[in-house]
Every structure is written in structure tokens, then in C-alpha cells.
Amino acid sequence: MNWGIRVVIILALFLAGMTYMVALAMRQTNETIDADYYSKELKYQKVIDGKKQLAALAQPVMISDSAGGVWVRLPEIAVQHLDSGHIEFLRLSSSKADRRIPMAIAGKSVYSLPLASFVKGWYRVRIEWISKGVDYYHEQNFQIR
Structure with a gap:
């Protein structure tokens, strides 16, 4: 050859x-995590400021799954005078399993979410809230078993 x-x-x-x-x-x-990622990218300075405000607090945000539910514990001082906020569970593999939970204006620091409303697997948890005109932001990956 x-x-x-x-x-x-x-x-x-x-x-x-x-x-x-x-x-x-x-x-x-x-799939992207957010459909409107471009407009959120332009507002990212607000996220940076929210992370700094949360880091200055003594208590961290804690997320756990136990006793048939998903527990989200926020720093009490940061939610005493809550103006608005929400908790997002974004399923990384399918946006159909995403969950958005509005935060109670009463200043509740512990949220219990039923485990049955979630698909098992990895989520990106985003928590945004405003208390006394101060923005707070927390983001972490979390696995529901």
C-alpha cells in the first residue's frame, strides 16, 4: 500500500x-440555570454586597435534610425585620424540579420544607432577602438524599 x-x-x-x-x-x-442570566449578570454587584453583609454576621446559613424535611436556618439578626426574600432550590439536571419558596415577612429564621416535594439529587440553593434595607445573599450546592 x-x-x-x-x-x-x-x-x-x-x-x-x-x-x-x-x-x-x-x-x-x-440548559442554563437561569433563563434570564444576562440581566442577572448585570445586577451581580448586589449579590457581592449581599455576600459581604452575610459574611459580617456571626451566624452562618445552615441547610440540612433530616426528619422528613429540608431545614433552612438563617441568622436571626438578619431576618428580624424582613422586608422581602425568597429561597430557591435549583435542580442542576432539570429545571422542572426547581422550587422557589417566598420568605415570611414575620421574620421567621427557620424554614421547614417537606422532603416529598423534592426530587432526590443535587441542587443549587440561593437565598436572597432584604432586612432593614440591607441586602443579604447566600448560595451553596446541596444534596437531598
Whole structure:
């Protein structure tokens, strides 16, 4: 076999491999966590400020799953005079399992969410709230078992 035929065989294998990769890439779905990520990116300074405010507090945000529920414990001092807020559980593999829970204006620091309303797996938990005009923000990955 001469070198010309070898070059043609190598090019044919390369083209077949590239065609397979393009077909595979076209079948992939690429979900982003947020549909309106661009507008949220522009408001990211508010998130940075919220993280700084939360870091200055003595108590951390704690999330756990036990006793048939998911427990979210917020620093009491940061929710005493709650203006508004919400807790988001974003399912990384499917946006259909996302949950958004509004926070009670009464200044409740512990939230108990029924475990049955969640699909088991990994979530990105985002908590945003405003208390006395001060923004707070917390984000972490959390696994529900």
C-alpha cells in the first residue's frame, strides 16, 4: 500500500469522526440555570454586597435534610425585620424540579420544607432577602438524599 492511499484513509477516518462528533453535539441539550442570566449578570454587584453583609454576621446559613424535611436556618439578626426574600432550590439536571419558596415577612429564621416535594439529587440553593434595607445573599450546592 502506497502513502497516497494511507493519507486518503486517514482523512476519511478523520472526516467520519468529525461528522459523528457534530451529530452527537447537535443532540445535546444545553440548559442554563437561569433563563434570564444576562440581566442577572448585570445586577451581580448586589449579590457581592449581599455576600459581604452575610459574611459580617456571626451566624452562618445552615441547610440540612433530616426528619422528613429540608431545614433552612438563617441568622436571626438578619431576618428580624424582613422586608422581602425568597429561597430557591435549583435542580442542576432539570429545571422542572426547581422550587422557589417566598420568605415570611414575620421574620421567621427557620424554614421547614417537606422532603416529598423534592426530587432526590443535587441542587443549587440561593437565598436572597432584604432586612432593614440591607441586602443579604447566600448560595451553596446541596444534596437531598
